[in-house]
Structures are given as C-alpha cells and as structure tokens.
Amino acid sequence: MSPPVAPPGWSRWLVPPAALSVHLSIGQAYAWSVFKPSLESALDLSGTQSALPFQLGIVMLGLSAAFGGTLVERNGPRWAMTVALICFSSGFLLSALGAATEQYWLIVFGYGFVGGIGLGIGYISPVSTLIKWFPDRPGMATGIAIMGFGGGALIASPWSAQMLDSFGSDSSGIALAFLVHGLTYAVFMSLGVFLVRVPRPVKTAADGTPAPLEGVQVSANSAVRTPQFWLLWIVLCMNVTAGIGILEKAAPMITDFFADTSTPVSVSAAAGFVALLSAANMAGRIGWSSTSDLIGRKNIYRVYLGVGALMYALIAWVGDSSKPVFIIAALVILSFYGGGFATVPAYLKDLFGTYQVGAIHGRLLTAWSTAGVLGPLIVNWIADRQEEAGKSGASLYGLSLVIMIGLLAVGFVANELVRPVAARHHVTPQKEAADVPEPEQSA
Amino acid sequence: MSPSQSSPPDGALPDGPVPDRRPLIVFAWVWVGAPLAYGLYELVQKATQLFTG
Numbered sequence: 001m002s003p004p005v006a007p008p009g010w011s012r013w014l015v016p017p018a019a020l021s022v023h024l025s026i027g028q029a030y031a032w033s034v035f036k037p038s039l040e041s042a043l044d045l046s047g048t049q050s051a052l053p054f055q056l057g058i059v060m061l062g063l064s065a066a067f068g069g070t071l072v073e074r075n076g077p078r079w080a081m082t083v084a085l086i087c088f089s090s091g092f093l094l095s096a097l098g099a100a101t102e103q104y105w106l107i108v109f110g111y112g113f114v115g116g117i118g119l120g121i122g123y124i125s126p127v128s129t130l131i132k133w134f135p136d137r138p139g140m141a142t143g144i145a146i147m148g149f150g151g152g153a154l155i156a157s158p159w160s161a162q163m164l165d166s167f168g169s170d171s172s173g174i175a176l177a178f179l180v181h182g183l184t185y186a187v188f189m190s191l192g193v194f195l196v197r198v199p200r201p202v203k204t205a206a207d208g209t210p211a212p213l214e215g216v217q218v219s220a221n222s223a224v225r226t227p228q229f230w231l232l233w234i235v236l237c238m239n240v241t242a243g244i245g246i247l248e249k250a251a252p253m254i255t256d257f258f259a260d261t262s263t264p265v266s267v268s269a270a271a272g273f274v275a276l277l278s279a280a281n282m283a284g285r286i287g288w289s290s291t292s293d294l295i296g297r298k299n300i301y302r303v304y305l306g307v308g309a310l311m312y313a314l315i316a317w318v319g320d321s322s323k324p325v326f327i328i329a330a331l332v333i334l335s336f337y338g339g340g341f342a343t344v345p346a347y348l349k350d351l352f353g354t355y356q357v358g359a360i361h362g363r364l365l366t367a368w369s370t371a372g373v374l375g376p377l378i379v380n381w382i383a384d385r386q387e388e389a390g391k392s393g394a395s396l397y398g399l400s401l402v403i404m405i406g407l408l409a410v411g412f413v414a415n416e417l418v419r420p421v422a423a424r425h426h427v428t429p430q431k432e433a434a435d436v437p438e439p440e441q442s443a
Numbered sequence: 444m445s446p447s448q449s450s451p452p453d454g455a456l457p458d459g460p461v462p463d464r465r466p467l468i469v470f471a472w473v474w475v476g477a478p479l480a481y482g483l484y485e486l487v488q489k490a491t492q493l494f495t496g
Contacts, residue, residue: 009461017471024475148475154482191474195467272493275486327493 003076006197012133018195019126019145022081025185026088026122027152029057032111034160035177038169043104053095053111060116062369065124069362070220072121077129077196084122085189091115092182100175123149123365126192127345128358132199135354138346139297143289146342150282218352220359222425228351229364231414236344237367237374238411239304242312242404243337244375246330247281249383250274253397254326260393261320273327280331281338288339289346297347301415304336304343309408311336316401320394341368351421378403 032054039050072080094110097103126145134141163180167173223229246253251270258265265273292300311329318325344364349357379400386396 009464011464011468013468014464014471017468017475020475020479024479148479151479151482154486155478158482158485188474188478191471195471268492269494272490272495275489276493279483279486279490 003198004078004196005200008200010197012199014195015126015130015133015197016141016144018077018081018192019130020148020151021189021192021195022084022122022125023145023148024152024155025189026084026119027149028156028160028181028185029054029061029119030150030153031156031160032057034157034164035174038164038174039099039107042099042169042171042174043102045104049104053108053115056108056112057091057116057119058369058372060113061119061123062366064117064120065362065365066120067362068117068121069124069359070356072124072362073128073220073356073359076198077125078193080121080125081189081192081196084118084125085186085193087114087116087118088122088189089118089182089186091118092178092185096175096178096182099171099178102171120362120365122189124358124362126196127361128354128356129196129198131345131349131354131357137290137293138349139292139300139343140286140290142345143286143342146289146345147282147285147338149341150278150285150338154278154282216351216353216421217355217427218360218421218425219427220356220363222427223352223356223360223421224363226421226425228418228421229360231418232344232347232351233364233367234414235301235305235411235418236340236364237371238407238414239301239308239340240337240368240371241375241378242308242408242411243281243334243340244371245379245400245404246333247277247337248376249379249397250277250330254330256392256396257320257326257394258323263323265323273330276327277330277334280334284335284338285342288335289342292339292343292346297343297350298415298418300339300343301347302412304340305408305412305415308333308336309405309412312401312405312408316398316405351418353427355427 032051036047036050039045040047068080091110091112091114094114095107098106098110127142130141130145131138160177160181163177164173167176218226251267251274254265254273255267255270288300288304311333314329315326320326345357345361348360348364352360379397382400382403383396386399
C-alpha cells in the first residue's frame with residue numbers, strides 16, 4: 001500500500017484532526033477500569049483477572065509499536081490507521097462475543113491481544129506524518145495528537161459508565177456496551193483514514209525524482225545502535241516513572257499526606273485531585289510540547305527533569321504543612337509527565353531526522369512499558385514497607401519521593417549527554433531515494 | 444499559516460482552481476472537538492470536588 005499524497009490545495013490543518021480521531025479512540029485503554037467491577041461480578045473474576053485484558057493490551061501496544069514501526073513507515077499513515085481501526089474495533093467486537101457467551105479468554109484475546117495491536121500501530125500512525133507537515137512546529141503537532149491519547153480516557157470513562165448504567169452490568173449488558181464501543185470507534189476513527197495525507201514530495205528540477213530530505217537522516221536500525229537513542233530511552237523512562245509514581249497512588253497519597261492534619265482530604269476531594277492531575281497531564285502534552293518549539297528540545301527536558309526533581313523535593317520538604325503547595329507541585333510534575341511523552345517525537349526528529357522517525361519512536365516506547373512496571377512497583381512497595389514499619393501520613397512516602405528525585409537526576413544527566421548523531425550512522429541520499437515508496441495520488 | 448491556506452511543505456502551487464477546504468476543516472475539528480469537550484466538561488465537574496468535597 002502506498003502512502004496517500006495530498007492533492008494540490010490540501011490543508012495541513014486537516015492532519016491533526018485525522019490524528020486526533022485515532023488517538024482519542026485508542027486513549028480509551030486508560031478507562032478500562034470502568035468495566036472491571038461489572039466483569040468481576042458477571043463472570044466471577046478476580047481483580048487481577050479483570051485487569052488482564054488491559055495489561056495485555058499495554059504489552060501489545062509496546063510490542064506492536066516497536067516491531068510494527070518500520071511497516072508503518074513503509075506503508076504510510078493511512079495503512080496504519082486502517083490497521084489500527086480494524087484491530088481496535090475488532091477487539092471490542094470479539095470482547096462483545098466473549099461477554100455474551102461468558103468466555104473470559106475471548107475478552108482477553110479480543111481486547112488485549114487484537115485490540116492491543118491497534119493501540120500500538122494507532123499510537124505511532126500519525127507521528128511521522130505530522131512532523132513532515134509541520135516542520136516548523138513539530139512539538140506542537142505531535143503534542144496535539146498525543147494529547148488526544150490522554151483525552152481518550154476522559155471521554156470514555158463517563159461514556160462507558162453511562163452505557164453500563166443503561167444496558168445493565170450483567171454479561172449481556174457488558175456485551176452490548178462492547179458492541180457499541182466497537183462500532184462507534186470504527187466510525188469515529190474512519191475520519192482519520194479518510195483525511196490523512198502525506199505532503200507532496202519535493203521534486204528535483206533535473207529529472208523529477210524526489211529530492212533527498214534535508215538535514216541528518218538515520219534509519220531505525222541504525223538509530224538503536226547509537227548512544228543518543230539509549231540516552232533518550234533513559235530520559236523517557238525516568239520521566240515517565242516519576243510521573244506514574246504520583247499518578248498511580250494519587251488518591252491514597254493525598255489522603256494519607258493530610259490524614260493527621262486539621263484539614264483531612266475526603267474521598268470525593270481525592271477523586272477531584274485525580275481528575276485535576278489528568279487535566280494537568282493533558283495540558284502539559286500540548287503546552288510544554290509547543291513550548292519546546294520555541295526553547296529547544298534539550299532545554300525543555302532540562303525543565304521536565306530538573307524542575308520536576310525540585311517539585312518532588314518541595315513536596316518532601318513542605319510535607320503535610322501546606323496543601324496548596326502539595327497540589328501545585330503534583331500538578332506541575334504531571335504536566336511534565338505529559339510533556340515528556342508529547343515532546344519525544346520532536347526530539348527524535350531533531351536527532352535522527354524524519355526518514356524513519358515513526359519507527360524509531362515506536363522502538364523508544366519500550367521505555368514507557370518499562371516505566372509502567374517500574375513506577376507503581378517503587379511507590380507501592382515502599383509505601384507497604386513503610387506501613388509495616390509503623391509509619392503513617394506523609395512519612396509513608398518520604399523514601400519514594402527521594403527515589404523519584406534520584407531517578408529524575410539520572411534522566412537529567414542522560415539528557416545532558418545527548419549529542420548530535422555521528423556521521424557514520426547517517427543514511428546516504430541514494431539509500432533514501434531507494435527506500436521512498438511510490439506515492440498514491442489521492443483527491 | 445491560516446487554516447484556509449493549502450500548505451504542502453514543498454510550496455507547490457496548484458495549476459487549476461483550489462477547492463475550498465474550509466468546510467471540511469471545520470467539520471473535522473468539530474468531529475474530534477465535540478467528544479473532547481464532553482470529556483473535559485465531565486472532568487471539570489469531577490475536579491471541582493477537590494474544592495467542594
């Protein structure tokens with residue numbers, strides 16, 4: 001399948017909504033927890049079992065992004081969005097069948113395995129295309145799309161809950177909800193398939209062949225052999241781990257922190273705090289990523305990692321003496337967490353060029369999978385040990401906060417070590433020309 | 444660059460009349476903006492509990 005080339009007069013402002021239609025859909029993954037209580041009662045599952053479709057989905061996201069990136073580069077964004085649409089929607093339809101027939105394994109296979117492939121391919125599908133359309137503002141462009149992944153859960157969470165209320169929480173109600181999800185997301189994502197276009201290639205005057213891309217260009221296979229790739233891997237992993245550290249335990253954390261004070265936090269106020277963190281996460285994706293276009297990628301990661309560490313230090317230092325300071329510092333950290341996700345494609349583009357940036361981004365997302373395990377593990381394990389040691393309140397989290405500062409310091413140093421990629425890794429113009437697929441003209 | 448302008452990065456200008464893409468741009472942004480606005484509304488409702496709860 002050839003990439004669809006924009007016809008004359010096509011606007012680049014049609015590409016962000018195409019990307020958003022995919023990211024807002026697949027972002028549903030983070031609202032899976034809405035289905036958990038109903039699944040547990042309808043199919044007699046444990047909490048661990050009901051979480052398995054989501055966990056497998058995230059594993060498949062990482063694997064399909066890492067291994068499918070080269071295919072996405074070769075076949076173009078329309079192919080990738082079509083694959084994402086088919087897999088993500090089929091995942092829901094298979095899960096509907098699984099719920100209707102009370103076959104739990106079919107829900108795991110459908111949502112987790114098949115749907116998870118849709119998550120990974122869908123996540124990286126618009127990245128390279130957006131960077132090519134917005135060479136002047138790559139941070140803003142990818143920030144819009146990746147903000148959509150955060151927004152997807154905001155939409156799906158209340159929507160799915162309302163659907164279960166209407167259809168019922170028994171197996172037939174869950175099946176109907178899955179069916180409606182699958183069909184609705186298929187229609188919604190089709191906008192992306194319909195609208196996405198790659199820019200028209202620049203032709204050389206002499207023979208009409210596409211001109212080589214400007215600047216440094218590195219293939220995905222070469223990129224993983226450079227120190228720059230692994231330094232960025234560490235940067236992303238540390239930044240995400242630090243963010244997840246708060247996100248994972250946000251509600252119990254704020255409750256524990258102020259439990260022994262004169263102004264304890266209620267359950268509903270803690271839920272409000274979690275919602276506010278989601279807003280900061282989303283705002284950081286578009287806000288900080290756009291800022292990186294102005295101040296540079298290395299500088300923005302200095303802010304994420306350096307100021308992030310200071311914010312953790314502030315929480316540790318102020319402790320339970322100031323609720324506003326705790327809330328503001330947590331919001332800043334979560335905005336950096338979102339910003340780190342959204343800015344990394346533009347950082348990759350700066351270092352490795354646009355040649356196979358989508359495939360390189362896919363491989364870098366393994367840092368996310370690692371952080372997804374590491375962050376919650378650190379915070380939960382330490383909080384449990386501190387509780388066993390008889391500690392309570394803010395002191396439950398003191399050691400976790402120190403570890404988060406250390407992780408951010410490691411990320412900060414890794415970012416400082418990033419240098420331009422050595423010339424021996426660059427792709428030659430001949431190789432570039434040989435790899436450019438024949439574009440498909442589309443109206 | 445304004446949304447109404449066509450913008451292939453190569454700067455190639457079409458030979459014939461350019462179709463007006465503005466209705467399509469508006470439709471596309473409403474398509475993704477409407478559900479996002481719903482999600483944000485629900486989020487704000489919940490977030491206010493931090494100050495009222």
